[in-house]
Amino acid sequence: MAHNVAILGFGVVGQGLAEILHDKAASLREGLGFDARIVAVSDLMKGSLYHPHGLDIPELLKAVRTTGSLDSYPDEPGLVRGRDSFDTIRESNADTVVELTYTDGKTGQPAIDHCRLAFECKKNVVMSNKGPVSLAYESLARMAEAHGVRWGFEGTVMSGTPALRMPLVALSGNDISEVRGILNGTTNFMLTRMAEGVGYDDALAEAQAKGYAEADPTSDVEGYDAQYKTAILANVVMGIPLKREDILCRGIRDISPEDIARASREGKIWKLLARCRREGGSVQASVGPVAIPLTDPLAGVGGALNAITYECDLAGPITLIGPGAGKTETGYSILIDLINIHRHQI
Ligand code: HSE
Numbered sequence: 001m002a003h004n005v006a007i008l009g010f011g012v013v014g015q016g017l018a019e020i021l022h023d024k025a026a027s028l029r030e031g032l033g034f035d036a037r038i039v040a041v042s043d044l045m046k047g048s049l050y051h052p053h054g055l056d057i058p059e060l061l062k063a064v065r066t067t068g069s070l071d072s073y074p075d076e077p078g079l080v081r082g083r084d085s086f087d088t089i090r091e092s093n094a095d096t097v098v099e100l101t102y103t104d105g106k107t108g109q110p111a112i113d114h115c116r117l118a119f120e121c122k123k124n125v126v127m128s129n130k131g132p133v134s135l136a137y138e139s140l141a142r143m144a145e146a147h148g149v150r151w152g153f154e155g156t157v158m159s160g161t162p163a164l165r166m167p168l169v170a171l172s173g174n175d176i177s178e179v180r181g182i183l184n185g186t187t188n189f190m191l192t193r194m195a196e197g198v199g200y201d202d203a204l205a206e207a208q209a210k211g212y213a214e215a216d217p218t219s220d221v222e223g224y225d226a227q228y229k230t231a232i233l234a235n236v237v238m239g240i241p242l243k244r245e246d247i248l249c250r251g252i253r254d255i256s257p258e259d260i261a262r263a264s265r266e267g268k269i270w271k272l273l274a275r276c277r278r279e280g281g282s283v284q285a286s287v288g289p290v291a292i293p294l295t296d297p298l299a300g301v302g303g304a305l306n307a308i309t310y311e312c313d314l315a316g317p318i319t320l321i322g323p324g325a326g327k328t329e330t331g332y333s334i335l336i337d338l339i340n341i342h343r344h345q346i
Contacts, residue, residue: 006040006094009101016331099127128155134228152337160332161322174312185304185325186220222251
């Protein structure tokens, strides 16, 4: 039976997911017995569509790419237009809500309320939105469990690179005392370009054009995005109920061309490093720029790549390197959560 998916927020990631579901439909069906159809898309700016039998993906993509709006999607019998995100959750026949709205790191809204309503309606939620996981992990995880549904958020840290599933599944049994690494693709891309001589504003514009940056890139350049991800890793992987405000945070805005040149003369390169360490009964967590020697393995992690090292008591330090942002990569992170929901249902 096909999984019915409702997508809230149809920006870069939503469109990336739609492309994957369309392009890989046959191989997912044949290889994994996985079949998904998009029954609803609701976007605050682009409009909203619902059809209980599924929407036509090429028409969806054509509508947003040619007119920037879902209003130009062709009429057909049974098509419903104009439902807001909450009615889409409540009234659609979706079994999984894919929450891809804008990350609000202060309130987590409206995404937290989307999760709560979906769980009450006995629908799974899959998201790359960092707000709910960084602000309300424990209560939402309990709520999903109480309603017998699943909550997937692999894409909140390192997009489609399995930064959460790898420690939780492949490294289970270890005590992880520290996570540290490069968790923001935009700033890593910018710092790489700035080391090549590109100015700050041009480097940021390039990162935005490539779809790495948040809707408001302040979150990237001030370090908040890496701070949310550090909170998620602490809560989900290390079992530490760390809040965002417990994590010291400095971004890259103050790094001047002189700082870049000095680092280069000293055989170093700037990286925005995130770290969370458990020491006895206390926890130290921070995000900030550090000039690291070119001989450090992290120095070679350039562009939008991310890297994370897990200090495991049994397996030792394990490092994972992979994309941390991007349309297809983050679209894939949603797919892997959908596939895992499917695996638990068969
Ligand atoms: N803006 C984020 C980044 C996207 O650059 O890493 C992925 O969370």
